Amino acid sequence: MAKLQGLLFGLATLVLVVVATAFFAKEWLPPLKSDRIAIDHGIAVTLLVTGLVFIATNLLLAFFAWRYQDAPGATAAYWHHNAKLEWIWTLVTAAIMFGFLFNALAMWGQLQKAPPADAMLVEVVGQQFAWNVRYPGKDGIFGRTDAKLVDPGNLNFIGLDKTDPNAADDVIMPQNQLYLPEGLPVRVRIRSLDVIHSFFLPNFRVKQDAMPGMAVETWFTPKVAGDYEIACAEHCGLGHYRMRGQLHVVKPDGFDAAVAAALE
Ligand SMILES: [Cu+2]
Structure with missing residues (x-):
């Protein structure tokens, strides 16, 4: 049963991603009519990174449900505290967040710079x-x-x-x-x-x-x-x-x- 659930969950993730991509591919923001292209880039980068993380984590979850389902005689492994693992996921997440932050700061600086004198x-x-x-x-x-x-x-x-x-x-x-x-x-x-x-x-x-x-x-x-x-x-x-x-x-x-x- 759990194998089926894992497969269905993975399938649902893929269908959702494909449908959403098809739906938004044509026009996911109103067509840009100004010089503020940096905002579109910022949104695209954020969506791309968070989208990939979303797909990866969901597929992993589906894989785990499929692979490690309950079975007669199966016992769960148990451990706690893995400092190395915790450092890795903390630092990788922080690095990604810093990437977003510096991207947004550059964009903010661009938007906040003084207007041309003839504006x-x-x-x-x-x-x-x-x-x-x-x-x-x-x-x-x-x-x-x-x-x-x-x-x-x-x-x-x-x-x-x-x-x-x-x-x-x-x-x-x-x-x-x-x-x-x-x-x-x-x-x-x-x-x-x-x-x-x-x-x-x-x-x-x-x-x-x-x-x-x-x-x-x-x-x-x-x-x-x-x-x-x-x-x-x-x-x-x-x-x-x-x-x-x-x-x-x-x-x-x-x-x-x-x-x-x-x-x-
Ligand atoms: Cu109002």
């Missing part, structure tokens, strides 16, 4: 349950905002202080509409009006929490024009599911026209 600046402010997009205008400086000035009735969702000279040329988009030029680095300044949200662009491998009271910046370069989803990746309330925006990546020479058309 475009845009602000995204999360609120329950929408994204507010603002461009600083020609002066490159965002006008002052104040929570006391928030006035949804007059479409002043972020509380822009219109008496601030820097606010005069700020461009506030219709909610949930973000336009970016293709091929140019962009700095996104992420804030929140209420609770913690998370600005998530699945196709661009960008995910950054929006923290109340903080402005956090992240930067990336959109590589392919098209329309994409902006999601909120932090469960932020009952309307979290409908907190979706659209990112439109357009050719640089059509950018101003696209923003102007969206504002009409």
